Amino acid sequence: MAQPTGRATSDGPSPAGATDGRPLRKDAQRTRALVLDAARALFAERGIDVSFDEIARAAGVGVGTVYRRFPDREALVDALFADKIEKLLDLVGQASEVADPWESIVQFVERGTAQMCADRALTEVVMCASDVHEAFARRRDDVTAAVESVLRRAQDAGVVRPGVEATDLAFLAHMVSLAGAHAGKETAERYVALVLDALRARPDVGPLSGRPLSMEDFQEIVQSS
Amino acid sequence: MAQPTGRATSDGPSPAGATDGRPLRKDAQRTRALVLDAARALFAERGIDVSFDEIARAAGVGVGTVYRRFPDREALVDALFADKIEKLLDLVGQASEVADPWESIVQFVERGTAQMCADRALTEVVMCASDVHEAFARRRDDVTAAVESVLRRAQDAGVVRPGVEATDLAFLAHMVSLAGAHAGKETAERYVALVLDALRARPDVGPLSGRPLSMEDFQEIVQSS
Amino acid sequence: MAQPTGRATSDGPSPAGATDGRPLRKDAQRTRALVLDAARALFAERGIDVSFDEIARAAGVGVGTVYRRFPDREALVDALFADKIEKLLDLVGQASEVADPWESIVQFVERGTAQMCADRALTEVVMCASDVHEAFARRRDDVTAAVESVLRRAQDAGVVRPGVEATDLAFLAHMVSLAGAHAGKETAERYVALVLDALRARPDVGPLSGRPLSMEDFQEIVQSS
Amino acid sequence: MAQPTGRATSDGPSPAGATDGRPLRKDAQRTRALVLDAARALFAERGIDVSFDEIARAAGVGVGTVYRRFPDREALVDALFADKIEKLLDLVGQASEVADPWESIVQFVERGTAQMCADRALTEVVMCASDVHEAFARRRDDVTAAVESVLRRAQDAGVVRPGVEATDLAFLAHMVSLAGAHAGKETAERYVALVLDALRARPDVGPLSGRPLSMEDFQEIVQSS
DNA sequence: CATGAATGAGGTTTCATTCAT
DNA sequence: AATGAATGAAACCTCATTCAT
Numbered sequence A, B, C, D: 001m002a003q004p005t006g007r008a009t010s011d012g013p014s015p016a017g018a019t020d021g022r023p024l025r026k027d028a029q030r031t032r033a034l035v036l037d038a039a040r041a042l043f044a045e046r047g048i049d050v051s052f053d054e055i056a057r058a059a060g061v062g063v064g065t066v067y068r069r070f071p072d073r074e075a076l077v078d079a080l081f082a083d084k085i086e087k088l089l090d091l092v093g094q095a096s097e098v099a100d101p102w103e104s105i106v107q108f109v110e111r112g113t114a115q116m117c118a119d120r121a122l123t124e125v126v127m128c129a130s131d132v133h134e135a136f137a138r139r140r141d142d143v144t145a146a147v148e149s150v151l152r153r154a155q156d157a158g159v160v161r162p163g164v165e166a167t168d169l170a171f172l173a174h175m176v177s178l179a180g181a182h183a184g185k186e187t188a189e190r191y192v193a194l195v196l197d198a199l200r201a202r203p204d205v206g207p208l209s210g211r212p213l214s215m216e217d218f219q220e221i222v223q224s225s
Numbered sequence E: 001c002a003t004g005a006a007t008g009a010g011g012t013t014t015c016a017t018t019c020a021t
Numbered sequence F: 001a002a003t004g005a006a007t008g009a010a011a012c013c014t015c016a017t018t019c020a021t
Helices: A026-046 A052-059 A063-069 A073-097 A101-118 A120-125 A134-156 A166-183 A185-199 A215-223 B026-046 B052-059 B063-069 B073-097 B101-118 B120-125 B134-156 B166-183 B185-199 B215-223 C026-046 C052-059 C063-069 C073-097 C101-118 C120-125 C134-156 C166-183 C185-199 C215-223 D026-046 D052-059 D063-069 D073-097 D101-118 D120-125 D134-156 D166-183 D185-199 D215-223
Strands: none
Touching: A026 A052, A026 A063, A026 A073, A052 A063, A063 A073, A073 A101, A073 A134, A101 A134, A101 A166, A101 A185, A134 A166, A166 A185, A166 A215, A166 B166, A166 B215, A185 B185, A215 B166, B026 B052, B026 B063, B026 B073, B052 B063, B073 B101, B073 B134, B101 B134, B101 B166, B101 B185, B134 B166, B166 B185, B166 B215, C026 C052, C026 C063, C026 C073, C052 C063, C073 C101, C073 C134, C101 C134, C101 C166, C101 C185, C134 C166, C166 C185, C166 C215, C166 D166, C166 D215, C185 D185, C215 D166, D026 D052, D026 D063, D026 D073, D052 D063, D073 D101, D073 D134, D101 D134, D101 D166, D101 D185, D134 D166, D166 D185, D166 D215
């Protein structure tokens, strides 16, 4: 990851979290970072239903300030998402640079789930951003595109079971993360192995049939956790 | 299932929902059914966090009435659960009577997920009843036992990938249900196929490794949806 | 006491608790007694704010039944009062039969407070009956009259501090009971002694001055506990 | 007393009711005063069991506001209590400065009861503050200490009946206040006279016997009104 | 801008009371 | 007569949200 953890916060795509063109004032940026960090910590610890008051308290600012930056919970989640999606992008980027097409899938699933397991809120947050900010939407589309390209490469190489789509990959990774977030790394690994086996092309199984998940359905599922 | 959906309510094990020996009065039974139906519908539609007020409104009764029958959310969920677990038991029972060991797994996964997909709350509810009522706990253990026996039989016959445990089956079924509940039957079928493939013994894959889910972890996962 | 404790209940003035002329049916009498006993016990144990539902449960009858007999809390308290006032009457009667006028005051205060200390609810209940039932009111007036006669006799004999009135006696007794109910018999005795000293005529103190309590004020005080 | 009743509110020890260092904002101070005044009035009129909703309504603010300032009833009572205990302290202080030991008792009883009679809630509140705030507890202990010293001085001078303890004084004053609160000043004076007579040492009466009230019992009694 | 005070709707729960069975 | 089911008002409390300071 390019972004060192420990910095106040990572301001991914739009460097200072501004909605319009101008970047935020320095102190405002700081405040924004404080709120994001507090929210991230609380979400990770207690799930997504933390009151704004509490976030404000944890961040050491007034509620009003939180509202000024994030008009509603969704906006806050979106902002957090900005973070996460950068990480994922990084990850997919790295995965796609792996020479071996199958290995590249393996890396994506392994690292993606590892990351999601580590932060319980991440599992709740990734892929859930509403499309309010085009910047975010674009980023998400980048991820999707990257996943799709990784997948296509693998399929062209004939190492992935035919019919597998990007949403399949995403959904299976999500489910593994769910298990891993509750039961720990070793269990995640159990299901990573299972999932990879299931995705791998085999001479004796035909293409995956049935209606694949739409991206929207997938987002719904993730949102409902 | 014997119980046609659409009837006012299904009175599974204790026909009139009475806690003590006596059955409820006729009118009380009707009210109870109204509440259960309303709760079922709302839970199915919006998850388990519906307010009692709203349930009462939907059922066309006063809040107090809901509280009279179901002192807390758990009691209500349990009551709904009574229904569901009977259905599941039925199902597992039928599955275990199938002669072919693999077919018996197939049936369990197919029918179990089909049922869960039909009702979004079912996915939230099955396996989550607190152990307050031993009756329920016993039933749940019955289901677990049945699943385990189906699984063991299949494993003895060598048709299931070695190392697979009951919680794996349960978790994968849950996962499929989640997808199916959001995206519909055909998507569920897609993942049923995938899951069955993943569970089936193959000459070229070794035993499933890594730490399996404990029953408790599984219940936690289901509870968090 | 004429009424042996342990009997279902004592039906003082109007032998069967009937509002109109006719006595209650046998079973109705039994029910009434059950309710009264339950109420008495619960009031004694937890104060006067017990729900009717709970009284009904303790009595082993339906709430409706309680309401049939006692339209509201006051009626119930009144009925209990019937009991108590009989006991008090007994007591004052016995006290007034004592030959020595001062001794007769002593007995009244000692026994009256002893009785009130024993039952925490009694302290809450005695003297609080609304005047709905003339029968009760009459009985209460009987007690008052008896107290007054005991007092007058003592005053005529010059053994009581001049100016002392019946409400003074009542109020001081109530006060002692309050202490005794919380701190036990021995503390009650401490204040009985103090009060008797304060009431006794002495050569060196003049008549009690200031406005005496009206009976109504006294009842208010007792009601507010 | 320095604090004229009738002012918006009296800010006893901590001038602006702030919990931490900083004083409350101006508008918040005003609101707090409104709530306190409303609470004081309602408590005085109807006892301590007034609903927060009603207090809010009377104060002309939202319920949430009341809760913001006073998280629970105790906090509210404590805040009122802060006021009262200061007044009492004042009073005891003044009483203890009186040269004549007996006169000093007289003053304490007379003024203490006078104050309590004026406000029905005061009778419920004084001495009942939980020990959550050491500040209050300390103040209460100050009062107790002062009473004890006044009493000891009187006893050393031989003007008080031997065996009388601080709790006796407190309890008797409380009872007088109860009477006075209901029946008015003149009746209070009647009982003040009686009580003082009872407490005064006399050649012809021995020491007060029996178990004295413990401070805890006394507090219980006061709490139960 | 930042603050945190104020608001009130909405959730939970209990109970007095009525009324169909 | 007895029952207990049903009701809804009312208390309690929390929070999302707005707005004066």
